[in-house]
Amino acid sequence: MARDGVVLEVAAVSKSFGALAALTDVSLAVREGEVFSVIGPNGAGKSTLFNVVSGLHAPSRGRVSFRGREIGGLAPEAINRLGVAKTFQITNVFPEISVGENVRVAAQSRSADSGRLASLWRRPDVEVRVDELLDAFGLAARRDALAENLSHGEQRYLEICLALATEPSLLLLDEPTAGMTPGETKGATQLIRHVARARGLTLLLIEHDMSVVMGISDRIAVLHFGEKIAEGTPEAIRNDPKVIEAYLGGGED
Amino acid sequence: MSRVLTWRALLTLAALAALPAVPGLPRYYLLLAFDALLFGAIAMSLDLLMGYTGLVSFGHAAFYGLGAYATAILMERGVLSLWACLGFSVLVVGAYALVVSYFATARRGIYFALLTLIFAEVVYTFFRYTQTFGGSDGIQGLPDAELWRGVPIDTPERKYYLVLAYLALAYATCRVVVTSHFGRVLVAIRENEDRARFLGYSVQRYKMAVCLISALLTGLAGAIYPIRSAFATPDLMVWTESGEFIISVMIGGLGTLVGPIIGGVFFTILRDKVSSYVDWYFIVIGVVLIVIVLFMPKGLLGFRRLLGFKQWRATA
Numbered sequence: 045m046a047r048d049g050v051v052l053e054v055a056a057v058s059k060s061f062g063a064l065a066a067l068t069d070v071s072l073a074v075r076e077g078e079v080f081s082v083i084g085p086n087g088a089g090k091s092t093l094f095n096v097v098s099g100l101h102a103p104s105r106g107r108v109s110f111r112g113r114e115i116g117g118l119a120p121e122a123i124n125r126l127g128v129a130k131t132f133q134i135t136n137v138f139p140e141i142s143v144g145e146n147v148r149v150a151a152q153s154r155s156a157d158s159g160r161l162a163s164l165w166r167r168p169d170v171e172v173r174v175d176e177l178l179d180a181f182g183l184a185a186r187r188d189a190l191a192e193n194l195s196h197g198e199q200r201y202l203e204i205c206l207a208l209a210t211e212p213s214l215l216l217l218d219e220p221t222a223g224m225t226p227g228e229t230k231g232a233t234q235l236i237r238h239v240a241r242a243r244g245l246t247l248l249l250i251e252h253d254m255s256v257v258m259g260i261s262d263r264i265a266v267l268h269f270g271e272k273i274a275e276g277t278p279e280a281i282r283n284d285p286k287v288i289e290a291y292l293g294g295g296e297d
Numbered sequence: 298m299s300r301v302l303t304w305r306a307l308l309t310l311a312a313l314a315a316l317p318a319v320p321g322l323p324r325y326y327l328l329l330a331f332d333a334l335l336f337g338a339i340a341m342s343l344d345l346l347m348g349y350t351g352l353v354s355f356g357h358a359a360f361y362g363l364g365a366y367a368t369a370i371l372m373e374r375g376v377l378s379l380w381a382c383l384g385f386s387v388l389v390v391g392a393y394a395l396v397v398s399y400f401a402t403a404r405r406g407i408y409f410a411l412l413t414l415i416f417a418e419v420v421y422t423f424f425r426y427t428q429t430f431g432g433s434d435g436i437q438g439l440p441d442a443e444l445w446r447g448v449p450i451d452t453p454e455r456k457y458y459l460v461l462a463y464l465a466l467a468y469a470t471c472r473v474v475v476t477s478h479f480g481r482v483l484v485a486i487r488e489n490e491d492r493a494r495f496l497g498y499s500v501q502r503y504k505m506a507v508c509l510i511s512a513l514l515t516g517l518a519g520a521i522y523p524i525r526s527a528f529a530t531p532d533l534m535v536w537t538e539s540g541e542f543i544i545s546v547m548i549g550g551l552g553t554l555v556g557p558i559i560g561g562v563f564f565t566i567l568r569d570k571v572s573s574y575v576d577w578y579f580i581v582i583g584v585v586l587i588v589i590v591l592f593m594p595k596g597l598l599g600f601r602r603l604l605g606f607k608q609w610r611a612t613a
Contacts, residue, residue, distance in 0.1 A: 098495065119494070119499075120494045120495050121494045121495070121496075121497050121498055121499050121500070124494075124495055124496060124497035125497045129495070129496075130495055132492075136489065136491070136492050136495075137489065137492065138484070138485050138488035138489050138492065139488060139489070140488055141484060141485075141488060145481070145484075148481065149481045149482060149484070149485045149493075149496070150496045152478050152481065153496045153497040153498060154497070155478065157478055158478065158497070158498075159498075159499065159502070163477060163478040163479045163482075164473070164474055164477055164478075164479045164506075164510075165473050165474075165477050166477060166478055167476065167477055167478055168478055206492070206496065207495075209496075210496050210497055
């Protein structure tokens with residue numbers, strides 16, 4: 045177990061694509077049970093950071109460890125099996141199958157047979173977990189609808205259901221309220237917080253929307269041009285002159 | 298009832314089993330039925346890839362042809378046991394399929410279709426120009442295989458029941474696979490391969506596994522073909538043969554299993570009927586295919602639904 049209840053540690057990670065340095069020497073430590081947010085203007089490297097943590101990209105330099113285990117450079121499926129799940133900024137579900145089937149296929153990923161020969165004929169019973177998730181996100185009535193026929197807001201929730209169905213202990217949320225109306229955003233933010241608490245999840249959140257971040261985060265890190273320029277509580281970030289200059293660009297939130 | 302043993306499946310099997318009892322049926326029709334059901338079963342096996350996983354194989358003729366050569370090579374050397382032939386085919390096709398599926402699934406998109414095609418052409422060329430295996434003539438004039446000692450598979454009836462048993466086994470296998478944990482993952486891969494990875498699935502392993510299953514079922518179809526025809530030739534694995542499998546799947550309806558069986562049967566009978574009148578039968582088949590693609594993009598099974606029949610489609 046890692047020190048001080050640290051779940052995810054990103055240590056001096058850099059990532060460059062050719063000559064472009066997307067991340068430079070970024071370090072952060074996410075503690076058990078907290079909501080940690082990463083904010084920054086467009087192009088700040090937030091998504092790259094997520095892609096490095098979730099396994100889409102290997103870090104060019106530095107280390108990423110999850111519960112004391114090095115995960116930098118592992119494949120996405122391997123990282124997911126260790127208990128890290130990710131939602132996508134652009135909705136990324138299975139469009140032409142039903143909502144129920146979407147969640148089922150995600151949920152059975154953690155069944156004992158998964159990846160074994162017996163999975164060729166057995167059909168694991170994951171209905172209880174599927175029901176729980178659909179109920180929690182208000183999708184129970186839409187169970188038999190094709191995922192592509194859901195409203196935008198419903199698809200955002202399905203996106204989170206898929207990630208949660210793999211029973212992660214760390215959930216990476218990439219702008220979970222992207223494209224939602226302000227009203228929907230408020231409801232979604234509360235729901236995410238509630239579900240995370242109930243499941244004892246640690247959340248790492250990327251957000252654009254300051255109101256979302258300020259409301260639910262325990263700590264916030266700010267990226268600017270691929271470098272971390274600040275880290276602290278929402279209150280400290282709100283008053284940090286460097287952040288105001290780089291990101292808020294004018295003194296008020 | 299269960300995932301496999303439905304009344305519909307049992308009734309269909311019973312009806313097919315009664316075919317030889319039809320009074321006055323020319324024996325030739327039993328052999329045509331053999332070809333039709335064999336073709337249908339291959340199309341169904343290919344549907345595991347095309348309809349469920351979203352992979353288009355242009356090289357299934359190689360699995361089919363290798364299975365046929367495996368049987369023919371044994372029988373030419375006096376090994377007449379059906380079981381030995383099937384076992385040898387499984388070994389040969391399985392070994393080849395492992396290699397092909399590993400390379401073909403290593404990259405995404407069009408590479409799967411290209412690599413399966415290229416590997417199949419290599420196999421075709423090998424048999425076409427290797428005189429040990431008869432070159433372009435293949436292996437001809439094989440004796441009758443034996444179910445066991447003293448029971449030859451010689452009459453059209455016996456050959457027909459052999460293909461029927463194979464079809465039943467292949468259908469049961471496919472049904473179990475598509476309704477399993479594994480089958481759900483295949484559909485997820487078809488729908489969104491990246492997302493499947495982020496849910497913890499090693500996509501390449503799943504793709505390789507389904508390729509292997511599909512290849513083995515197709516190889517078994519190949520293994521029993523020389524038992525009906527008494528030959529195996531390189532023509533069995535020309536790439537156009539792979540194309541005809543693909544067409545049958547599309548005619549019948551992707552992702553339905555039963556649809557491709559019907560598609561394969563339809564294709565075989567159409568080819569037989571049309572080619573007995575005109576040499577350019579493929580033009581007729583081409584027109585039929587265009588009509589189907591334009592007016593019933595879900596295939597013959599999908600067309601049933603348009604006409605108001607109850608949904609038959611077996612979703613995974």
